[in-house]
Amino acid sequence: MFLLYAVYGNVMTVEPEIKITSKPLSGENPIVLMGFPGSGLVGSIALQYLVEQMEFNQIGNITSKYFPPVAMMAKGVINVPVRIYENEETVAIVADIPIHPMICYEVANGIIDWLSTFPVREVATIAGIVTNEPEKRVFGVATQEEMLERITDHTVILPMGSISGIAGSVLTECKIRNIPGYGFLGETVATPDPRSAAAALNVLKVIYGLEIDIDPLLEQAEEIEATMHKLAEEVQSAEPMQKKENLPMYG
Template sequence: MSSEPDVKITSEPLHGEHPVVLMGFPGNGLVGSIALQYLVEQLDFDLIGNITSKYFPPVAMMANGVINVPVRIYEKGDIVAIVADIPIHPMICYEVANGIMDWIAPYQPREVIAIAGIVTNEPEKRVFGVATHGEMLERIQEHTVVLPMGSISGIAGSVLTECKIRDIPGFGFLGETVNTPDPRSSAATLAVLNTLYGFDVDIDPLLEQAADIEATMHKLAEEVQRTEPVQKKEYLPMYG
């Protein structure tokens, strides 16, 4: 009798060849979640699947009376976006990242991009970048601040580690944030994606609606802060 998988993915087959896969999970500033949800709405991505796990919090998301699966898979052309509304506890990041990569690897993704936040308490809203291979940095160094050393925590770090192990090209884009719902940091990250992938997403409405988004996402940010460990300052910085 087979046991229940750590991560259960129910999805239509991907239509694009060698897709670019974007991932955004709640974390510092909710940067990844806000950015990718806005992206899929603005560009009319198709909802093609969902991800569940026995390790996820026992919660069902709801909007306007309609239940929404907390982790969703969207697709448009050769772009896939995995968007989450729930935080992933550090104890299960490996299982979740490994399960997602097991599903996506047979499609031979061209690139995997993990979008997250980095707390600096500075106002610039810079976007920091990392890559799984040194030669990939040339592509992003004019558009991001390349991190010199340290570590990336949480699900973004686990995804990038899986990319490195599996020899799948991966980027991490970390929006500078103050660890409250931060649409402005998400907009800065989207501006980088616009440049690198030609999305042409209008970020002005996101900036104009920043106050409303900050209010509606506040409860989710509190949940993230309860489930993620406090990061202590070390000699090597930790990001994520």
């Protein structure tokens, strides 16, 4: 197992800000995909689906004293909230917890520090971007202008603006260190959005040649939408009664 305590150069700090416990990456020139919770949970939904469908192997975990004091659980088994997976030449870093803006730099710096010890080909972050449109487009950015040609036919290139949160911090670190980096932002709303995650996966599927079936994720989207529609109807039907019950009393 590989243990990293927030490495800066060849010096290890005594009190780690970011701790990565992992086997070394085995690929000769791997790509690294990252998905953290954000708008529509696009990144985390997309990559969790990817690692399950393509049967990635979990090789490590990321922890930090700044992460929320939460232990994730599935079917009675505890799972670390930020995990590292691998499948041949593809690495996936998947998170179940949002990263607070105050520690985005530390998390991004720690992860890219660790990745820099391997011959990583490029890094791609998957996130969501809230718009008022229902099209589920995928917007694309790159750390170098010449890299845009590769994604122009598959994404909408963002002409101007900013990318916040951990996705923005990761891309900034890639830019500074001259590591090729892409950002794929699925058009979404504030609620969990499997359709946007599916759209982002379709882009990854084409660009990286991933063999993955998106249809089950779209079926999941229909189930979530039906559940949300039912909840909305229940809320609307409950509102008149709440208003009646909340009438002021006189006398």
